[in-house]
Amino acid sequence: MAKTEPKGKKKIKDEENSSLKGTLVSVLFLGIFVIVTWVSVYFLFLNRF
Amino acid sequence: MHIHKYEKIWLAFGLASLIVFLTVIGISAFYLGNKPPSCLTTINPEKVDQTVPFNHPGLHKVEGKEWDYELVYVAQTFSYTPAEVKIPLGAKVKVIATTKDVVHGFEVAGTNINMMLEPGYVSEYVTTFNKEGEYLLLCNEYCGTGHHLMSSKIEVVK
Amino acid sequence: MLSTTSQVKVDPRDAKLSMAHFYVAFIALAIGGLMGLLQTLVRSGKFELPGGIGYYEILTVHGVLLGLVLTTFFIMGFQHAAVSRTAGTHSNAARRTGWIGFWVMTIGTTMAATMILMNKATVLYTFYAPLQAHWIFYAGLTFVVVGSWIDGAAQIMTYAKWRKANPGKPGPLLSFMAVVNTVLWFVCSLGVAAEVLFQLLPWSLGLVDRVNVLESRTLFWYFGHPLVYFWLLPAYMCWYAVIPKIIGGKIFSDSLARLSFLLFLLFSIPVGFHHQLTEPGIDPAWKFFQVILTFLVVIPSLMTAFSMFATFESAGRAKGAEGLFGWIKKLPWGDARFTVPFIGMAAFIPAGAGGIVNASNQMDQVVHNTIWITGHFHLTLATSVVLTFFGISYWLIPHLTGRKLSKAMNKLAIIQAWVWLTGMTFMSGSMHAEGLLGAPRRSAFSLYNGAKQAAEWIPYQIAQAIGGSILFLGIILVLIIFVNLAFFAPKGEEEFPVGETDPNAEKTPMVLENWKLWIGLTIILILFAYTIPFIDIIRDAPLGSKGFKTW
Numbered sequence: 001m002a003k004t005e006p007k008g009k010k011k012i013k014d015e016e017n018s019s020l021k022g023t024l025v026s027v028l029f030l031g032i033f034v035i036v037t038w039v040s041v042y043f044l045f046l047n048r049f
Numbered sequence: 050m051h052i053h054k055y056e057k058i059w060l061a062f063g064l065a066s067l068i069v070f071l072t073v074i075g076i077s078a079f080y081l082g083n084k085p086p087s088c089l090t091t092i093n094p095e096k097v098d099q100t101v102p103f104n105h106p107g108l109h110k111v112e113g114k115e116w117d118y119e120l121v122y123v124a125q126t127f128s129y130t131p132a133e134v135k136i137p138l139g140a141k142v143k144v145i146a147t148t149k150d151v152v153h154g155f156e157v158a159g160t161n162i163n164m165m166l167e168p169g170y171v172s173e174y175v176t177t178f179n180k181e182g183e184y185l186l187l188c189n190e191y192c193g194t195g196h197h198l199m200s201s202k203i204e205v206v207k
Numbered sequence: 208m209l210s211t212t213s214q215v216k217v218d219p220r221d222a223k224l225s226m227a228h229f230y231v232a233f234i235a236l237a238i239g240g241l242m243g244l245l246q247t248l249v250r251s252g253k254f255e256l257p258g259g260i261g262y263y264e265i266l267t268v269h270g271v272l273l274g275l276v277l278t279t280f281f282i283m284g285f286q287h288a289a290v291s292r293t294a295g296t297h298s299n300a301a302r303r304t305g306w307i308g309f310w311v312m313t314i315g316t317t318m319a320a321t322m323i324l325m326n327k328a329t330v331l332y333t334f335y336a337p338l339q340a341h342w343i344f345y346a347g348l349t350f351v352v353v354g355s356w357i358d359g360a361a362q363i364m365t366y367a368k369w370r371k372a373n374p375g376k377p378g379p380l381l382s383f384m385a386v387v388n389t390v391l392w393f394v395c396s397l398g399v400a401a402e403v404l405f406q407l408l409p410w411s412l413g414l415v416d417r418v419n420v421l422e423s424r425t426l427f428w429y430f431g432h433p434l435v436y437f438w439l440l441p442a443y444m445c446w447y448a449v450i451p452k453i454i455g456g457k458i459f460s461d462s463l464a465r466l467s468f469l470l471f472l473l474f475s476i477p478v479g480f481h482h483q484l485t486e487p488g489i490d491p492a493w494k495f496f497q498v499i500l501t502f503l504v505v506i507p508s509l510m511t512a513f514s515m516f517a518t519f520e521s522a523g524r525a526k527g528a529e530g531l532f533g534w535i536k537k538l539p540w541g542d543a544r545f546t547v548p549f550i551g552m553a554a555f556i557p558a559g560a561g562g563i564v565n566a567s568n569q570m571d572q573v574v575h576n577t578i579w580i581t582g583h584f585h586l587t588l589a590t591s592v593v594l595t596f597f598g599i600s601y602w603l604i605p606h607l608t609g610r611k612l613s614k615a616m617n618k619l620a621i622i623q624a625w626v627w628l629t630g631m632t633f634m635s636g637s638m639h640a641e642g643l644l645g646a647p648r649r650s651a652f653s654l655y656n657g658a659k660q661a662a663e664w665i666p667y668q669i670a671q672a673i674g675g676s677i678l679f680l681g682i683i684l685v686l687i688i689f690v691n692l693a694f695f696a697p698k699g700e701e702e703f704p705v706g707e708t709d710p711n712a713e714k715t716p717m718v719l720e721n722w723k724l725w726i727g728l729t730i731i732l733i734l735f736a737y738t739i740p741f742i743d744i745i746r747d748a749p750l751g752s753k754g755f756k757t758w
Contacts, residue, residue, distance in 0.1 A: 019524050022531045023516035024055040030512055030556055031062055037560040038070060038567070044643065045570050048161045049176045050462045051713055056513045063509040067502045067563075074568045078495060085484045085569045087491040091749035126757045151337050151755045152420065154576050158645025158660045163485055163572040167420050168337060169749025170487035185658040189576035189647035191331050193338070193757025194261065197653035 086164035086174045094168035097123055097149045106130045108142075115141070116175055122146035122186075124153040124166050127195030129186060133202045141177045154189030157203060165190060178205045217703060221291035222607035224305050226693070228284025229604065231313060232277050233689050239272030240682035247634065247675025250668045252652045262651035263329050263758055270332030271323060274588070276316050279351065281596050282441045283308070283358045286385040288603060289444065290362045292703050293379035294369035301364040308358030315350025318343050329758040331649065333431070334407070336423045339754025342411040345403050352396050352403075359389035370720075377715045380461055381448045381705060387468040388440040390722075391433055394729060395476050398429035410754060417751030421488045421744050428479030429737065436475040436504075438588055440468065442595035445548055446515055449599070451706035453544045456522025458706040459514045465719045467507035467514075473729055474504035477736030484571040488747070493740040494568065500736060501566040508559055515552060543601050543612070543620035544704070550624045551594035554631070558586035561639070579642025581649075582635040590631050594624055597685055602701050604692040611699035616688055623684040630681055634674025641667035 052060075077083045097103045102121045108131075109119050120142050123130045136142060146155050148166040155172060156163045164172045188199035217225070242265040248254040249262050256262065287305055291297055297305065321343070322328040328344035366386045370378055377383065402423050410418045447464040451457055458464065480497035483489055523534020539545045561583045564570060574580060601620050605612050612620075642648075646664045655661035718724070 020053060020055050020517055020520055022520045022534055023513060024059065025531060026516045027059045027509075027513050028062065031059070031066060033556060034560040034563060035066055037557075038564055041564045041570055041573055041643075042073070042567075045161060045573050048159065048573070049179050050466065050716060051460070052463070053517070056463075056510070056517070059513050060506070060509060063506070067505060070563070070567060071499060071502055074498075074570065075495065078491065078569055083569045084491040085494065085572060086487065087489055087494065088487045089490070089747065091488070091747065093750050094752060095750065126755075151752075151757060152335050152424075154647065156576065156645065156647065160645075161569075161572040163575050163577075165483075165486040167424075167487060168752045169420065172487045183659055185645070185655055185660045187645075187647055187655060189650075190335075191263065191266075191338075191649045193755075194263065195757075196263070197647075197650040200653075200655045200658065202656070202658065 086172055088171050088173040090171040090173075091169055092147055092171055094147075094149060097147055102145060103147060108134050108136060114143075116143045118142045120144045122155070122201075123149060124155065124188070124199075125149040126151060126153075126193050127188070127199040129188075129199065129201035131201065133204075135204045135206050136178045138181050138205050138207050139177065139179055141175070143173060143175045145171060145173050147171050151192050152190050153192050153199070154187070156187055156189045158185045158187060160184065163189070181205050181207060215703075216700075217288050217291045217607060218296040220302060221287060221297050224297075224302060224309065225284040225288040225291075226604075226607050227306075227309055228280045228287070229600070229607075229689075229693075231316070232280040232284065233686065235272040235276040235280065235316075236682065237686055239269050239277060240679060242266070242269035242272070244675050244679040247668075247672040250650075250652045251672035252665060252668065253672070261326065261329060261758065263331070263649075264323065264326055266649060267323050267329050267331050268320075271319060274332050275348075275351065278438045278588070278592075279312065279355050282388070282437065283312075283355060285441055285444075285596075285599060285603065286362050286388065287358075288607065288703070289381040289385050290365050292381070293705060294365050294382040297361060297365050298368065301361045301368075304364065305358055305361035308354045308356070308361060310354070311357060312351050312354030315347045315352075315354055318347030318350065320347075322347065326758070333427065335427070336407060336410070336418045336420050337752035337755050338758075339407075339411055339756060342408060345407045345411055349400065349403050349408070352400055356393060356396070359392060362386060362389055375717070377465075377717060377720050380458070380464060381444060383465060383720075384440065384444045384448065384468050387472055388437060388444075390726065391440070391472050391475065392437045394472075394726075394733075395430050395433035395437070398426045398479075399431075402426035402430075417753055419745070419748050419751050421486070422741075422748065424483060424486070425479065425489075425737075425741060425744055428482040429476070429733075430479075431482060432479050432501075433475045435584070435587065436471050438592045440471060441599075442548070442551065442592045443468070443511060445595050445599050446511065446552060448706045449704050450515075450545060450548060451518050451522070452704035453542060454519065454522045454539055456518050456525065456706075457712075458708045459517045459521065461708045461712065462715045462719065463510060463514060465715065467510045469719065469725050470507040470510075471504065472725060473732060474500055474507075476729065477732045478504060478566075480736075480740075481566045481571070484568060485575045488744060489740060490743065493736075497736055498566055498568045500732070502563075505559070505563060508555075512556075541617075541621070543617045543624070544598055546621050547598035547601065547624040548595040550628050551591040551598070554586050554590035554594070554628070558583065558591055561586065574642055576648055577642035578638045578646045578648045582638025582642060585631060585635045585638065590627070590635070594627060597623070600685075600689060600692070602704065604689065605696055605699075605701035606703045608693055608696075609698055609700070610692060610696035611701050612692065613696055616691055616696065619684060620688055623681055623688065626677060626684060627681040630674045630677030630679075632674070634671045634678060637667040637670035637674065641671075 184203040186201040328340035478501040523537035528534040
């Protein structure tokens with residue numbers, strides 16, 4: 001099976017912030033998903049007796 | 050310990066969300082009275098039928114209390130007493146229930162009335178039945194072979 | 208981080224010990240999975256069990272085998288291998304200890320299983336009093352727990368040996384994580400041990416007449432929530448410390464990985480009341496206090512989410528990925544060792560969101576004991592954790608048996624994971640939806656006297672049966688792969704991937720190895736969260752309950 005060897009030899013130097021932009025955006029999406037879920041069930045709670 | 054700037058932003062965002070959630074439910078519970086059912090009254094589980102108010106299960110009009118009615122249930126394997134009840138729309142009701150044998154659930158499907166019944170304890174919940182319709186009261190805690198047959202009917206009528 | 212005692216290959220004697228655990232785990236998966244299929248079929252209303260077999264009996268088998276047996280055996284097997292690989296081969300004494308633990312657990316499992324099959328213990332895997340099972344069932348469970356303690360002790364012995372040989376150095380990451388999980392397990396299973404030994408066993412033997420029901424439930428849930436973290440942490444071990452190697456990247460931060468594990472140790476135990484939010488007899492202020500602590504246990508999972516994305520993004524960028532999301536394409540999607548656990552990680556997003564809802568105090572009234580809860584833990588345990596366990600097996604089993612994961616099996620493993628995700632989307636998705644409508648969990652098919660509400664639930668139950676059938680196909684596939692890797696795959700060397708930190712990463716602070724500090728804090732938090740309400744529960748207890756056999 002395929003062992004994962006880095007294909008491109010060109011290594012980009014870790015630039016503190018620019019290199020993790022995708023991560024930040026991803027986790028923020030995740031956070032928004034959590035908030036939407038929570039708020040929906042909270043409104044269900046409010047609307048029921 | 051080094052924490053990446055973006056991780057700090059993320060953790061701050063996450064923590065802030067959690068604090069908002071907790072504040073909302075905390076205020077709702079302790080200032081607006083929406084605590085989950087947590088009645089501390091105990092009862093002799095072997096003398097339920099002789100104990101007030103469980104000696105008269107059913108809907109009772111009450112005077113001079115914060116609620117208009119008391120709805121008393123006795124649960125046992127695999128039924129609730131009463132098996133059917135009609136509640137006037139908009140009535141503020143204190144639901145009072147206990148079990149004579151094992152642990153049962155007490156859930157009115159599609160509402161927030163959802164509490165555990167445990168032998169020796171009384172469970173209570175106050176709510177206003179403000180939506181007309183037919184509601185299914187069912188046992189949502191496994192209690193034996195007939196668990197899924199354990200139910201009762203609540204009609205909220207005009 | 209690699210030390211001289213670290214082995215590239217797990218010693219064959221330790222491999223045998225691990226494999227013994229995995230045989231039991233996968234047998235449990237086969238039988239438990241079949242029971243799950245039957246349950247979803249029964250609840251669709253289109254199928255009845257033959258020969259008068261009870262729905263709740265197979266439900267008990269399903270829960271005990273998959274929730275307790277599969278998990279505990281797999282975790283102990285994996286942790287033995289991880290410790291042996293990273294902290295060095297077990298000493299003879301440690302290995303013997305491990306075998307004793309294995310056999311004690313196996314005997315216990317057999318005892319409990321026999322009672323369940325004889326219909327003497329149809330009490331589900333939570334065995335709530337005053338339902339009273341045969342005493343052999345409780346004794347069997349005791350053996351499983353005590354056996355796991357002995358098993359865990361072997362891992363701690365080997366870790367302690369490494370620490371002694373490498374003074375002033377933090378232990379290897381994987382071993383450290385295994386030990387945190389074992390300590391978590393020791394501390395939390397004391398609760399269920401107390402419940403069984405002091406309450407249920409004497410009561411089922413007829414030595415005492417009555418049992419304090421609320422006390423037994425409180426002890427159970429003191430154990431029951433950290434139990435789910437005991438399942439989750441081995442998956443996190445793979446995510447933090449194995450996946451980076453597989454994708455050709457580095458561990459994002461060794462220190463933060465350790466810190467998140469320690470936070471789980473601290474905050475996963477004093478939170479049991481969030482399973483008892485709708486129960487009488489517990490003060491609402493104490494419930495809310497434990498709700499706050501429950502929210503704190505979200506933090507290490509937030510950290511984990513960031514670490515995972517960061518590992519992926521860094522690895523992708525090191526391979527030349529560009530743009531905001533270019534790194535996604537650089538991930539090794541054709542490698543089952545990555546893709547299978549990755550699907551598990553993705554499932555943890557809705558799983559975690561649902562978990563926060565469940566823990567939100569009065570909001571629990573919307574979902575408590577509805578089938579939403581079943582949907583929830585089929586995402587956490589039965590997707591995130593189990594798919595990660597499968598992903599681990601695909602390299603660990605051949606590593607231990609001296610074989611190789613072939614191209615065909617790798618492909619089948621990836622198909623298996625997508626089949627699993629599809630089945631679970633149907634099943635767990637419809638469980639969540641049906642639960643919000645109020646349908647109960649742990650219930651056989653019922654029309655509820657012709658209630659209109661119950662009629663609306665049936666389509667969801669049919670969707671669950673479809674999902675359950677797809678999932679069972681997934682179980683058949685994973686069993687095929689397991690048998691292949693254990694007995695038939697081509698001989699060869701399969702790597703046990705262990706992630707490495709960046710060579711110029713900062714040193715791991717030794718405070719993270721201060722076990723006295725972390726265990727001390729754990730105990731303080733537990734005492735703080737439980738002492739007063741527990742005293743209240745005992746002091747204000749009503750007359751206890753005699754045993755009931757209602758099945």
